[in-house]
Amino acid sequence: xxxxxxxxxxxxxxxxxxNRQRGLVLFGVxxxxxxxxxxxxxxxxxxxxxxxxLGLNNAIVSGFGLILxxxxxxxxxxxLCRPAGPKKEA
Amino acid sequence: xLYEVNYSAVLIFSVIVGFTLWLSFYLGKSAxxxxxxxxxGGNIHWFVNGVAFAGDYLSAASFLGICGMIAxxxxxxxxxxxxxxxxxxxxxxxxxxxLKRMGxxxxxxxxxxxxxxxGIRLAASLSTLAVSIFYLIPQMVGAGVLVKPLFGLDHxxxxxxxGAVVILIVTTAGMVSTTYxxxxxxxxxxxxxAILTVMILNRGFTVIDPDLKAEQLADQVVTKLADGSKLVxxxxxxxxxxxxxxxxxxxxxxLPDGAKETGPLGPLEFFRVFQDSxxxxxxxxxDGDTTTYFAQPTSGAEILRPGNHPNFKGIRGDNLLVKVNxxxxxxxxxxxxxxxxxxxxxxxTVKDQASARKSTIVGITTIGFFYVLTxxxxxxxxxxxxxxxxxxxxxxxxxxxxxxxxxxxxxxxxAFTTVLGTVSGLIIASSGAVAHDxxxxxxxxxxxxAAKIRIAKxxxxxxxxxxxxxxxxxxxxxxxxxxxWAFSVAASANLPALVMVLFWNRTTKQGITASILVGxxxxxxxxxxSGDTYSKVYGWNAADSFVPFSQPGIVTIPLSxxxxxxxxxxxxxxxxxxxxxx
Numbered sequence: 001x002x003x004x005x006x007x008x009x010x011x012x013x014x015x016x017x018x019n020r021q022r023g024l025v026l027f028g029v030x031x032x033x034x035x036x037x038x039x040x041x042x043x044x045x046x047x048x049x050x051x052x053x054l055g056l057n058n059a060i061v062s063g064f065g066l067i068l069x070x071x072x073x074x075x076x077x078x079x080l081c082r083p084a085g086p087k088k089e090a
Numbered sequence: 091x092l093y094e095v096n097y098s099a100v101l102i103f104s105v106i107v108g109f110t111l112w113l114s115f116y117l118g119k120s121a122x123x124x125x126x127x128x129x130x131g132g133n134i135h136w137f138v139n140g141v142a143f144a145g146d147y148l149s150a151a152s153f154l155g156i157c158g159m160i161a162x163x164x165x166x167x168x169x170x171x172x173x174x175x176x177x178x179x180x181x182x183x184x185x186x187x188x189l190k191r192m193g194x195x196x197x198x199x200x201x202x203x204x205x206x207x208x209g210i211r212l213a214a215s216l217s218t219l220a221v222s223i224f225y226l227i228p229q230m231v232g233a234g235v236l237v238k239p240l241f242g243l244d245h246x247x248x249x250x251x252x253g254a255v256v257i258l259i260v261t262t263a264g265m266v267s268t269t270y271x272x273x274x275x276x277x278x279x280x281x282x283x284a285i286l287t288v289m290i291l292n293r294g295f296t297v298i299d300p301d302l303k304a305e306q307l308a309d310q311v312v313t314k315l316a317d318g319s320k321l322v323x324x325x326x327x328x329x330x331x332x333x334x335x336x337x338x339x340x341x342x343x344x345l346p347d348g349a350k351e352t353g354p355l356g357p358l359e360f361f362r363v364f365q366d367s368x369x370x371x372x373x374x375x376x377d378g379d380t381t382t383y384f385a386q387p388t389s390g391a392e393i394l395r396p397g398n399h400p401n402f403k404g405i406r407g408d409n410l411l412v413k414v415n416x417x418x419x420x421x422x423x424x425x426x427x428x429x430x431x432x433x434x435x436x437x438x439t440v441k442d443q444a445s446a447r448k449s450t451i452v453g454i455t456t457i458g459f460f461y462v463l464t465x466x467x468x469x470x471x472x473x474x475x476x477x478x479x480x481x482x483x484x485x486x487x488x489x490x491x492x493x494x495x496x497x498x499x500x501x502x503x504x505a506f507t508t509v510l511g512t513v514s515g516l517i518i519a520s521s522g523a524v525a526h527d528x529x530x531x532x533x534x535x536x537x538x539x540a541a542k543i544r545i546a547k548x549x550x551x552x553x554x555x556x557x558x559x560x561x562x563x564x565x566x567x568x569x570x571x572x573x574x575w576a577f578s579v580a581a582s583a584n585l586p587a588l589v590m591v592l593f594w595n596r597t598t599k600q601g602i603t604a605s606i607l608v609g610x611x612x613x614x615x616x617x618x619x620s621g622d623t624y625s626k627v628y629g630w631n632a633a634d635s636f637v638p639f640s641q642p643g644i645v646t647i648p649l650s651x652x653x654x655x656x657x658x659x660x661x662x663x664x665x666x667x668x669x670x671x672x
Contacts, residue, residue, distance in 0.1 A: 016187070016443075023183035030179045037172070038420045041396050042405055042413045049395050055362045059165055059395050063465075066172050067458045070179050074454040077183060081447060 019081045026073050037066050091336045091478040092329060095242035098499030103506050107255055110274065110510065114259045114267035124539040127264035127546060128195035128522050129438035134269050136445040140452020142269045143436055145276030147174075147427070147457060149225070149512040150232030151573040152464075153279065154505060157489070158482030160468020161340070162371065164393030166402045167468055171461035173420050177427025178457060180585075182450040185428045188592050190437045190446035196522040197431045201587055201602055204667045208531045209603035215527035217583040217610050218431040222520045222553070223560070224576035225432070226513060230561025231572075233509045235483050240502050246562045252506070253558035256513045260521070260554070261547045265439055268514040275511035278504050280456055283463045286501070289493050290470035291360055294352035295367065298341040298475075307370055307385040310336050310479060314379040336383075338488070340477040343387055344368040357466075364390040364469060371472070372479045383479040393472075415639035419574070422643035426577030429584035432512075432519035513557065517550050524549035574641070575617055582609035582646035590654050591667065598665040601658030609650030616642035 040047055040062070048059035121127040134142070152174060159167030193200035198214035230249050237248025259267050298306060313321040320327040325334035345352060346366040355363060370385040371393070392398070397406040404412025427433065437446045471477060471489035478484050487505060491498035525546035529537065537545070564572070586609060587602045617623060621632035622640035658666070 016191070019187060019443075019447075023187075027179065027183040030176070030183070034176050034179075034424060038417060041169070042416055045396060045406055049391065054358055056358060057365060057391065057394055060361050060365075060465075063165075063168055063172055064462060067175055067462055070175055071455050071458045073179060074182055074451045078447060078451045081444075083444060 015081075015083075022077060022080045026077050030070065030073050033066060033069055037062055091338065091480060092327065093240065093242075096240050096495075096499055096502060098495060099240050099502040102499050102503035106274070106278075106503055106507050107510070110259060110267070110271045110507075111255070111262075113270050114262040117263040117266040117270070121262075121264040121266050121543070122539075124195065124526075124542045126266065127543045128518070128526065129435070130265040130269055132439060132441050134439040136440050136449040137452055138269065138273050139436060139440050139445070139449035141276045141456055142272035142439075143276070143433070143449060143453030144280065144456040144460065145272030145274070145511040146433060146436060146515040147453070147512075148276065148279055148460060148508065149573070150229055150505070150509055152460075153508050154232060154236075154483045154486055155573070156461075156464045157467045157471060158485040159399065160465060161471035161477060161485035161489075162482045163399040164371075164468075164472075165396050165465075166399035168465050169396060169402070169420070170423070171464050173423030174427065175454070175458050175461050176424045178450065178454045180425065181428040181433070182447070182454060184592070185434070185588060186437060186446045186450045187443040189434060189588070190440070190443050193434075193438055195435070195438060195526050196519075197434045197584065198523070198527045200434075201591055202599075204591070205599040205602070205665075207599035207603065210599055210606075211527045211531055213603045213606035213610075214584075214587075215523040217579070217606050218523035218527075219520055220610060220614070221429075221431055221576050221580045221583070222516045222523075223556070224572060224579060225430070226516050226553075226557040227560045227564050228572040229509050229513050229516070230557050231564055232483070233506065234561060234565055235481070236487075236502065236505055236509075240487070245565050249561035249565075250558055252509050252513065253554050253561070256510055256517060257551055257554035259510070259514050260517045260550045264543075264546070265435075265518055268511075268518050269436075269439060271507075271514055272511040275504070275507040276456060279508060280460050280463075282497075282500055282504055283460055283467060286470070286490060286493075286497065287463045287466040289497075290466055290489075291357060292354045293470075293493075294355045294360075295342045295345055295363060295473055296351040297345055297349070298343060298370075303343075306337065306339070306341060309385075310383040312336070312381045312383070312480070336479060338476045339370070339372050339383075339385070339479055340472055340475050341370050342367055342473050343370055360466065360469070361394065365394050366390060369393060369473060372477070374479070393469075411639050414644060415641050418639065418641035418644035421647065422574070422578045422581045422641060425581035425585045425643065425647055429580040429588065430576070431523070431580075431584070432515040435519050435522060436515075517553050517557070520553040521546040521549040524553075578617065578642050578646070579610055579613045581643055582613035582650050583607075584609070586647065586650040586654055590651070590658075594655075594658075595667050596658055596663075597654065597667050598658040598661040600661040600665060601654040601656075604657040605650045605654035608653040609646060612649055613642045613646040616646060 049057055051057050053061055125131050156167045156170050189200045192203040197218055198211045201214050202210045233252035234245035234248040237243045238245055259271055311323050322334040322336055327335055344367055352363055367390045368387055371388045372383055373386050375382045397403055405416050440446055440449055471485040474489050474492040476488040476492040487498060487502045490501035525542050529545055583606050587605045590597045616637055619636040620640035621635040624630040624635045625632040
C-alpha cells in the first residue's frame with residue numbers, strides 16, 4: 001500500500017545526539033510530574049479530594065493533567081526534533 | 091445475568107473478520123521476504139503505525155478491564171489509564187529512535203547489535219516468549235468471556251475461534267496484515283468510544299424512579315448448586331415462568347439541589363455534577379456457595395478519589411507495605427510499556443527514526459485520548475442501569491446496550507477485534523523470537539528468507555495453539571491480574587538491558603544476559619510467591635506468602651539494573667559495547 005512520499009531523514013550523529021539530549025530532558029520533566037502524582041496519591045491522598053480549580057477535585061484535574069501533559073510533551077519533542085527543510089534526501 | 095444471542099454483533103464481527111482475512115490474503119505477497127514478514131518491509135506510513143500502536147496496545151484489559159473497574163470502583167481504574175499511558179513517554183523519549191536504529195526484526199536484535207552474543211539472543215528470546223505468553227492468556231480468556239454471553243457459544247469455542255482467525259491472519263501476511271488489523275481496530279475503538287462518550291454527556295444523569303427504588307436496590311442472592319446450575323433469589327436461574335435472573339444495576343440516587351435529571355452536560359460539568367451526587371455501587375458478600383450482591387449508596391466525591399478498589403484501599407491507610415505495593419505497581423506500568431516485545435517490534439515497520447518518533451507521537455495522542463474517555467465510559471456505565479453485578483468485564487458493551495442495540499453490537503464486535511489485534515501482535519513477536527533468534531543460536535549457517543518465514547509460520551501456529559490451550563485452561567482467572575504479570579516481567583527483564591545498552595558504554599554482553607535472566611526469574615518468582623497469587627491462584631492463605639507485598643517491580647527492576655552493572659564491571663573490558671567480536 002502506498003502512503004505518499006517515502007523520504008528518508010538524514011540520521012547524522014549530531015542530530016541523533018541532540019534528539020537524545022532533548023528526549024532525556026523532557027523525560028526528566030515528565031518523570032518528575034508522574035512521580036509527584038503517584039507519591040501524592042500514596043502519602044497525601046487527602047489532597048486529591050480537595051477542589052482547587054475548575055470546580056473539580058484535584059484527583060480529576062491531576063489525572064487529566066497528567067494525560068494531557070504526556071500528549072503535550074510528545075508534541076513538544078516532535079517539534080524540537082523536526083528536521084530542517086533541506087536536510088532530506090530522496 | 092443471562093444474555094440473548096446478539097445476531098447483529100455476530101454479523102458486524104463477521105464482516106470485520108471477513109475484511110481482515112481478505113486483507114491478509116491480499117497483502118500476502120508483501121510478506122514473501124523475512125523483512126516483509128517480520129517488519130512489513132519497513133514500509134508502513136508513520137501515521138498508520140501510530141494508530142496501529144494504539145490497536146496493538148489497547149488490549150482487552152484496557153478496554154473491558156479499565157471501563158469495568160471504573161464502573162464498579164471509580165477513580166482507581168483511571169490510575170491504570172494514567173500508568174499505561176505514562177509508559178509511552180519512556181518509549182518515545184528514551185527507546186524509540188535508538189531501537190529503530192539498532193534493530194531489524196526483534197527486540198533481541200537491538201540488544202545484540204553491538205555484541206553478536208548467543209547468550210543475549212537466548213535470554214532476550216526467552217523473555218519475549220515469557221512476556222508474550224503472559225499477555226496472550228488474558229486476551230484469549232477475554233475472547234471466551236465475551237463469546238459466551240454475546241454469541242451463545244461455549245468459552246472454548248470463542249477461544250478456539252479467535253485463535254484460529256489470528257493464526258490465519260499472521261501466517262498469511264505476517265506483520266503487514268497484523269498492522270492493518272491493528273490500525274482498523276485502533277481506529278474503530280477510539281471513534282466508537284468517542285461516540286459513546288458524546289452520547290453519555292448528551293444523556294446526563296437521571297435519578298432512579300422513587301417507585302422502583304426499593305425493588306431495584308434490593309439484595310440479589312446467587313446460590314451455586316452441586317450440579318453447576320444456579321438459584322437466583324431462591325429460584326432456578328432462567329427467563330421462563332418460575333425462574334429468575336439477576337437484575338441489571340447502576341443508578342443515581344441523588345443529584346445536586348434535589349434535581350431529578352440534569353439533561354445534557356458539558357465534559358467538565360459532567361464530573362462537577364457527579365461529585366455532588368450519590369450513586370448505588372454494588373458489592374458482594376460470599377458465604378460458602380451463596381453470594382449476596384447488595385447496593386451501597388456512595389457519594390460521587392468518594393468515587394472520584396483513589397482508594398476504593400480492594401487492591402488500592404490500603405493507600406488510604408497507614409500500612410507502609412501496602413503503599414509500597416502501590417508504588418511498585420505504578421513503577422511497573424511506567425517501565426513496562428517500553429519493554430513489551432510486541433510493542434517494540436512495531437518500530438521496525440517504519441522507514442527511519444523520524445517515522446518511529448512521529449508514529450509514537452500519533453500513538454500517544456490516540457491512546458491518551460482513549461484513556462481520557464475511559465473515565466466517562468466508566469462513570470457512564472456506573473449510572474446506566476445496565477451493569478451485570480457478577481462481572482465488570484461486560485461494563486462497556488452493556489453501557490452501549492443502554493443506548494441502542496446497534497451500538498451494543500458494534501462495541502461487542504470491536505471488543506472482539508481488540509482481542510484479534512493484540513493477539514496478532516503477540517504471536518508475531520513470539521514467532522520472530524523463535525525463527526530469528528532461537529534458531530540462529532542452534533543453526534550456525536544464516537537461514538534463507540524462505541526458511542526463516544517457514545519456521546516463523548510454524549512457530550505462529552504452535553504459539554497460537556498454546557495460546558488457545560492456555561485460554562481454555564485459565565478461563566476462571568482474573569484477566570487484569572495476568573496483564574499485571576506481563577508488565578512486571580517485561581519491566582524487570584527487558585527495560586534495564588535496553589536502557590543500559592543505550593546509555594552506559596561499559597555495558598557488556600555478560601551484563602545484559604545476566605540482567606535479563608535475573609530480572610525475569612526474580613519477577614516471576616516474586617509473583618508466584620506473592621500473597622495475591624496465594625489467594626487468587628492457589629486458594630491458600632495470603633498471609634502465608636513468602637514476600638511482603640505482591641507487586642515485584644520496585645525490587646526486581648533495580649535488581650536487574652544492579653545485576654547488569656555488577657556483571658559488566660566484573661567482565662573483561664574487551665566485552666564492552668563496541669569492543670566485542672562481530
